[in-house]
Amino acid sequence: MEAPFFSLMLLLLLVSSSPSAALLSAKGVNTEVQALIVIKNLLKDPHGLLKSWDQNSGDPCSWAMITCSPDFLVTGLEAPSQHLSGLLAPTIGNLTNLETVLLQNNNITGPIPTEIGRLANLKTVYLSRNKFYGEIPNSVGLRYLRLNNNILSGPFPSTSANLDLSYNNLSGPIQGSLATRYNVVGNPLICDANREQGCYGTAPMPMFH
Ligand SMILES: *[C@@H]1O[C@H](CO)[C@@H](O)[C@H](O)[C@H]1NC(C)=O
Ligand SMILES: *[C@@H]1O[C@H](CO)[C@@H](O)[C@H](O)[C@H]1NC(C)=O
Ligand SMILES: *[C@@H]1O[C@H](CO)[C@@H](O)[C@H](O)[C@H]1NC(C)=O
Numbered sequence: 001m002e003a004p005f006f007s008l009m010l011l012l013l014l015v016s017s018s019p020s021a022a023l024l025s026a027k028g029v030n031t032e033v034q035a036l037i038v039i040k041n042l043l044k045d046p047h048g049l050l051k052s053w054d055q056n057s058g059d060p061c062s063w064a065m066i067t068c069s070p071d072f073l074v075t076g077l078e079a080p081s082q083h084l085s086g087l088l089a090p091t092i093g094n095l096t097n098l099e100t101v102l103l104q105n106n107n108i109t110g111p112i113p114t115e116i117g118r119l120a121n122l123k124t125v126y127l128s129r130n131k132f133y134g135e136i137p138n139s140v141g142l143r144y145l146r147l148n149n150n151i152l153s154g155p156f157p158s159t160s161a162n163l164d165l166s167y168n169n170l171s172g173p174i175q176g177s178l179a180t181r182y183n184v185v186g187n188p189l190i191c192d193a194n195r196e197q198g199c200y201g202t203a204p205m206p207m208f209h
Contacts, residue, residue: 032060032074035094039077043108044086049079073097080126081105088132090115097121104128104146112137112147128164136165148183156184166200 033055040053052064061068067076074095085107092098093115101116104126111134116122124144135154136147142161152168160178167186174184183200184190191199 030058030060032095032097033058035089035091036060036063036066036074038091039089042087042089043084045082045084047083049082049084067100069097075121076100076102078102079106084108088113092116093118095119100124102126103130106130108132111135112152114138136170156182156190 036053037055040050043050049064052062053060054063057063059072060066060074061072065077065079065082066074067078069075075097076099077092077095078100080102081104083106084103087110088103088108090113092101092113096119098119099121100123102124105128107130108127109131112127112132114137116125117137117139119139120141122139122142125139125142126144126146127150128146129149131151132147133151133153136152136157138157139145139159142159145157145159145161146164147168148164148166150168152165152170154170156165156170156172156174156177157163158178160180163179163182163184165187166183169189170184170187171189174182174190181201185199187199
């Protein structure tokens with residue numbers, strides 16, 4: 001009697017201690033772990049901040065700089081002011097439950113991955129004070145987007161978010177923007193160096209929602 005009972009308890013224990021089992025792919029690998037390991041590998045992390053990001057540990061909710069929902073889905077990547085450099089991997093778009101990305105005050109370069117546009121639950125993205133260049137990808141559901149002090153160029157993005165795009169190299173027009181609030185001070189193609197009027201404010205065409 002004892003041995004089968006013990007095996008059953010062990011099985012229950014194993015099942016109940018694997019909360020991310022729902023995300024196991026056919027090959028038995030957690031897709032969020034895979035995506036985060038690629039992100040780790042493209043970032044340069046001189047202070048070993050991401051050393052707990054271990055492919056074999058299986059549970060990303062126990063890793064530094066990661067926040068999870070109560071049901072163990074990765075909802076936040078939060079590593080501001082950590083001397084990170086290198087690139088932000090496009091596999092960020094595979095973290096389908098992501099709501100918050102805080103990577104401001106680092107030295108990350110390259111383009112902002114267009115894949116973030118896939119993330120339906122993404123609300124807050126702070127990438128201020130890095131070295132991102134290229135265009136701002138579309139991402140419709142955002143509420144807060146701070147990209148100030150980078151080297152971004154291309155058109156003013158169409159999003160209803162609160163936008164801080166100051167100190168980049170964006171071009172206009174702002175007219176018709178959906179932004180709830182915006183700041184584009186310090187973008188020479190839109191705002192002259194000594195003229196701040198029209199460079200920030202609420203949307204020229206107010207949104208009622
Ligand atoms: C990320 O998603 C893409 C597209 O669905 C897929 O092709 C790729 O294998 C995924 N990458 C990882 C590391 O999971
Ligand atoms: C970024 O890199 C520059 C040059 O390597 C360095 O001086 C600066 O302190 C770094 N900034 C951050 C926030 O890590
Ligand atoms: C700013 O962007 C324009 C075109 O969009 C480009 O010609 C110019 O070189 C850029 N300036 C800087 C400082 O990157």
